[in-house]
Amino acid sequence: xxxxxxxxxxxxxxxxxxxxxxxxxxxxxxxxxxxxxxxxxxxxxxxxxxxxxxxxxxxxxxxxxxxxxxxxxxxxxxxxxxxxxxxxxxxxxxxxxxxxxxxxxxxxxxxxxxxxxxxxxxxxxxxxxxxxxxxxxxxxxxxxxxxxxxxxxxxxxxxxxxxxxxxxxxxxxxxxxxxxxxxxxxxxxxxxxxxxxxxxxxxxxxxxxxxxxxxxxxxxxxxxxxxxxxxxxxxxxxxxxxxxxxxxxxxxxxxxxxxxxxxxxxxxxxxxxxxxxxxxxxxxx
Amino acid sequence: xxxxxxxxxxxxxxxxxxxxxxxxxxxxxxxxxxxxxxxxxxxxxxxxxxxxxxxxxxxxxxxxxxxxxxxxxxxxxxxxxxxxxxxxxxxxxxxxxxxxxxxxxxxxxxxxxxxxxxxxxxxxxxxxxxxxxxxxxxxxxxxxxxxxxxxxxxxxxxxxxxxxxxxxxxxxxxxxxxxxxxxxxxxxxxxxxxxxxxxxxxxxxxxxxxxxxxxxxxxxxxxxxxxxxxxxxxxxxxxxxxxxxxxxxxxxxxxxxxxxxxxxxxxxxxxxxxxxxxxxxxxxxxxxxxxxxxxxxxxxxxxxxxxxxxxxxxxxx
Numbered sequence: 001x002x003x004x005x006x007x008x009x010x011x012x013x014x015x016x017x018x019x020x021x022x023x024x025x026x027x028x029x030x031x032x033x034x035x036x037x038x039x040x041x042x043x044x045x046x047x048x049x050x051x052x053x054x055x056x057x058x059x060x061x062x063x064x065x066x067x068x069x070x071x072x073x074x075x076x077x078x079x080x081x082x083x084x085x086x087x088x089x090x091x092x093x094x095x096x097x098x099x100x101x102x103x104x105x106x107x108x109x110x111x112x113x114x115x116x117x118x119x120x121x122x123x124x125x126x127x128x129x130x131x132x133x134x135x136x137x138x139x140x141x142x143x144x145x146x147x148x149x150x151x152x153x154x155x156x157x158x159x160x161x162x163x164x165x166x167x168x169x170x171x172x173x174x175x176x177x178x179x180x181x182x183x184x185x186x187x188x189x190x191x192x193x194x195x196x197x198x199x200x201x202x203x204x205x206x207x208x209x210x211x212x213x214x215x216x217x218x219x220x221x222x223x224x225x226x227x228x229x230x231x232x233x234x235x236x237x238x239x240x241x242x243x244x245x246x247x248x249x250x251x252x253x254x255x256x257x258x259x260x261x262x263x264x265x266x267x268x269x270x271x272x273x274x275x276x277x278x279x280x281x282x283x284x285x
Numbered sequence: 286x287x288x289x290x291x292x293x294x295x296x297x298x299x300x301x302x303x304x305x306x307x308x309x310x311x312x313x314x315x316x317x318x319x320x321x322x323x324x325x326x327x328x329x330x331x332x333x334x335x336x337x338x339x340x341x342x343x344x345x346x347x348x349x350x351x352x353x354x355x356x357x358x359x360x361x362x363x364x365x366x367x368x369x370x371x372x373x374x375x376x377x378x379x380x381x382x383x384x385x386x387x388x389x390x391x392x393x394x395x396x397x398x399x400x401x402x403x404x405x406x407x408x409x410x411x412x413x414x415x416x417x418x419x420x421x422x423x424x425x426x427x428x429x430x431x432x433x434x435x436x437x438x439x440x441x442x443x444x445x446x447x448x449x450x451x452x453x454x455x456x457x458x459x460x461x462x463x464x465x466x467x468x469x470x471x472x473x474x475x476x477x478x479x480x481x482x483x484x485x486x487x488x489x490x491x492x493x494x495x496x497x498x499x500x501x502x503x504x505x506x507x508x509x510x511x512x513x514x515x516x517x518x519x520x521x522x523x524x525x526x527x528x529x530x531x532x533x534x535x536x537x538x539x540x541x542x543x544x545x546x547x548x549x550x551x552x553x554x555x556x557x558x559x560x561x562x563x564x565x566x567x568x569x570x571x572x573x574x575x576x577x578x579x580x581x582x583x584x585x586x587x588x589x590x591x592x593x594x595x596x597x598x599x600x601x602x
Contacts, residue, residue, distance in 0.1 A: 010402070010505040017399035018412045021476065025416050028430045028473070031441055035433060049444040095321030098314035105307040110318070117329040119530070120584045123576025124556070125563045126335030129349075130328065148324045179313035208423035210538055215564060230425040230542050233432060249439065256429035263421045271414060 027051075036060050036253035043250055060254035069220075069228055070255060076140060077225035081206040084144030088153075088202040089195065096154050097183055100161030118151050124215070131216055142216035143209055143224060150205075153198045160194040161187065196273040204263060229259050339574035361574035371558070378554040381464060381535040386528045388472040390521070393479030398513060400480060401487045402505070413484075416477025424542045427470050431543065432457065435466065457543075460551035467539060467552070482524065483517050490516040522594050530587035533579045555579055 031051060035043060037060070038053035064070060099107055099114075121127075127146065136142040164187065172182045188195070210226045217223060233252050298306070308315070334349075339361060341352040355361070365371050396416070403409040419427070434441045435456035443453045456462045494512050503511065537556035544552040555575065563572015 004504060006504045006506060011404075014399045014402045017396060018403055018408065021396055021399075021416050022412045024473065025419060025477065028434050029418075032430050032433050043439070046444070049441055049448075091320045091324065094317040095324075098311075098318050101311075101314065104311050104314055105303075106315075110322075113330075114325060117325060119587050120333075121580050122329070122332030122336055123573060123580055124559055125569050125572040125576055126332035126338070127328065128564055129335050129569065130332050134327075146328050148328070149321060180317070183317075204421050208421075208425075210424065210542065214541070215560075226423050226425045229423075230428060233425065233429045234545075249433075252429060253433060256426050256433075260422055260426050264418070267418065267421065268414075271417075 032253050032256055035250055036257045038250060040248045040250050060248070060250040061258070063248075063251050064254045064258060067232075070225075070232065072221065073223050073225045073228040074258075076222065077207060077209075080140055080143045080209070080224060081203055083140075084206040085199055085203045087144065088148060088150075089199050091148050092150075092154055092157060092198065092202075093183075093188075093195070095149060096157035097161055097187065099154075100158045102162075114151055114154065128215055137216055138219050138222055139216075140222070143212050144206060146212065146216070147205070150201070153201055157191075157194055157198055160191060164190060193273045196270055200266070200270045200273070203266075207263065225259055229255055336573060336577050338570050339577045341570060343570040343573075355570070361571045362578065364571065365575055365578075373550075374553050374555060374558050377464075377551065378533055378535045378556075381467060381540075381554060382532045384464070384468045385471050385535065386525075386532075388468050389475055389479055389528070390524060392472060392476055394483055394517075394521070396476060397480035397483035397487060398509060400484060401513070402509075413477065413480075416480070418477070419474045420478035422474065424539045427474055427539075428542050431466060431470050458545065458547045460548055463544075463548035463551050467536075467543065470543070471536065471539065482520055486517040486520040487513060522597065526587065526590040526594055529590045530583050532586060533583055 034050050034053050037056050037058070038050045039055055039057045039059065042054060043050055098104060099111060101107060131137065131142055131146055136145060168186060169182060172186055177185070208226055209224055210230070213224050213227045217227075232255055235252075338349055338352065340354060340358050341349070342355050343349070344352045347353075357363075400409050400413055403412075422430075432440065435443070437443060437453055437455050437458065440456070442456070446453055454462060456466050490512060494516075495508055498508050498512055533555055535554040535556070537554070537560065540552055540554050541557050541560065544557065556579075559572045559575050559579075562568050563576070
């Protein structure tokens with residue numbers, strides 16, 4: 001096929017866009033990673049411009065791990081991520097599965113009521129008051145119970161279940177399996193990709209949780225990772241005259257990398273699932 | 286009521302009988318729904334009753350129902366809208382949202398088209414995978430990255446500017462640049478992820494359309510214009526509706542994490558204000574009132590834009 005000049009321009013444009021996105025995404029991350037491994041003196045000498053450090057040190061990471069607050073907050077975040085994600089997944093699954101059966105009386109009304117909560121929310125303060133009245137203030141539970149189900153994730157999961165063949169349920173029912181048995185033995189194994197995807201969304205949400213923490217927690221020793229991280233990053237910027245020892249730039253970057261590392265490590269393994277899962281959800285939703 | 290010989294449809298049964306049969310058939314399902322129903326009732330619907338304190342002088346001791354009504358009923362609205370500082374906050378919120386909306390939709394769209402058109406699939410896949418990554422970073426992490434890049438003293442960008450002999454730019458601490466940093470970091474974080482929806486829509490386009498276009502002598506630019514863009518119009522409109530509905534939601538997390546007192550003028554948005562006034566300073570009634578205003582506008586916008594979209598035949602529901 002003869003390629004016209006226009007098509008050549010088109011191809012160049014496509015690659016230029018791709019390359020641009022690649023570089024713009026990677027370069028800031030590379031800078032941060034490099035800074036965390038650079039000796040502080042070298043960083044100061046180069047005015048912060050270190051893409052590839054000349055000498056390599058783990059000093060910043062060592063210092064960071066000495067910081068009791070940060071390590072403690074990470075412990076809280078790990079705990080909340082594990083317990084929170086599991087309970088999110090179970091409750092979302094138990095809600096999405098019945099709602100995927102359109103013949104069930106009441107299904108339509110329930111779906112409407114649930115979608116309405118996406119359109120109209122009571123707002124921060126009334127929700128805060130409910131959480132307070134339930135005695136959840138200053139508990140780790142406040143970090144996941146008030147956001148137990150994400151309607152978005154619920155809809156993705158429901159759409160996936162709706163895509164499963166009807167004959168499957170019929171056959172199981174004829175075999176005398178209970179609804180719960182069908183869910184556990186047939187539906188769940190078939191839904192692994194969607195469960196992994198949504199589990200990943202929830203887990204990342206818990207790992208990154210911030211708003212719930214500053215709303216419902218006011219004891220410093222209960223703060224999760226991100227709250228402590230943000231305060232560490234801010235330390236110089238806020239007040240130069242403050243008495244508190246300012247963590248050096250390299251240590252801040254080490255903390256940033258440390259807080260992101262689990263996501264980057266898990267990401268490649270989950271990635272193929274969530275693209276599939278999200279696409280399925282996006283098409284249906 | 287006569288006894289019908291056939292039970293093919295249940296229309297002839299009494300309400301109670303229908304209910305009983307539904308329950309016998311579906312009770313395990315209803316049982317499964319209980320935790321979800323409790324969740325939505327407690328954390329989504331119960332707070333709605335708390336909205337009444339927008340019109341009451343809330344007193345913790347007296348509780349929601351015991352607290353007296355305010356005179357006039359719109360007292361807190363008068364208080365909020367009466368102050369020019371607060372109208373500026375509404376302006377900030379809408380301006381920031383609109384910028385984020387534009388920067389969240391168009392660059393992702395262009396990127397999605399580039400990914401779909403890239404003939405070297407392995408390259409496309411690598412770029413795509415890497416571009417999703419920032420979506421999973423927390424705002425605290427993105428804030429750290431922003432400071433490393435944009436700090437006045439030793440940020441990468443200012444180091445380069447200094448080396449080139451230029452004047453350093455106070456990105457993070459000046460009202461002139463801070464909104465740009467908010468929009469830019471939001472774009473950086475969401476660019477790749479935002480492309481997923483468009484990509485899904487592009488993949489759904491019938492490939493024979495492209496073949497037909499090629500036969501008709503349509504170039505690649507022409508194919509984008511005549512096939513790809515119309516093919517994703519529906520998804521685009523749905524996204525637009527959702528985003529317009531959230532126009533008063535300029536991103537609490539990001540702004541709260543990145544804002545310092547120096548840039549409060551340009552950075553303060555409704556949500557950060559509600560947090561500091563409503564919860565921080567315990568003005569529950571005022572915070573609720575402003576939150577209610579925000580919810581009503583958002584809700585109205587969703588219905589309005591959806592009605593508009595329905596005219597173009599791509600309604601959200």
